[in-house]
Amino acid sequence: MPMANIRQPSTTVWMFDNGKLAAVAQQNNVHSNLHSRGAQFLFIDGHVTRFRNKEYWNFTANNGITNNPELVWIP
Numbered sequence: 001m002p003m004a005n006i007r008q009p010s011t012t013v014w015m016f017d018n019g020k021l022a023a024v025a026q027q028n029n030v031h032s033n034l035h036s037r038g039a040q041f042l043f044i045d046g047h048v049t050r051f052r053n054k055e056y057w058n059f060t061a062n063n064g065i066t067n068n069p070e071l072v073w074i075p
Contacts, residue, residue, distance in 0.1 A: 016040065
């Protein structure tokens with residue numbers, strides 16, 4: 001996909017802390033216990049932000065959260 005076609009580069013996840021799994025932008029392989037219970041995310045526009053694990057991980061369901069508008073997984 002050409003970069004120009006990504007509508008939200010500042011919120012589209014590119015890479016992240018992943019606990020030695022492939023760093024493919026998939027919500028179910030983000031490390032949930034690094035950096036004081038959080039992880040670093042690199043976005044398509046080049047900036048990095050740390051998120052608390054509760055912002056991207058549902059511990060009850062044991063899977064990634066996909067409705068956080070600050071973390072777009074599929075452009």
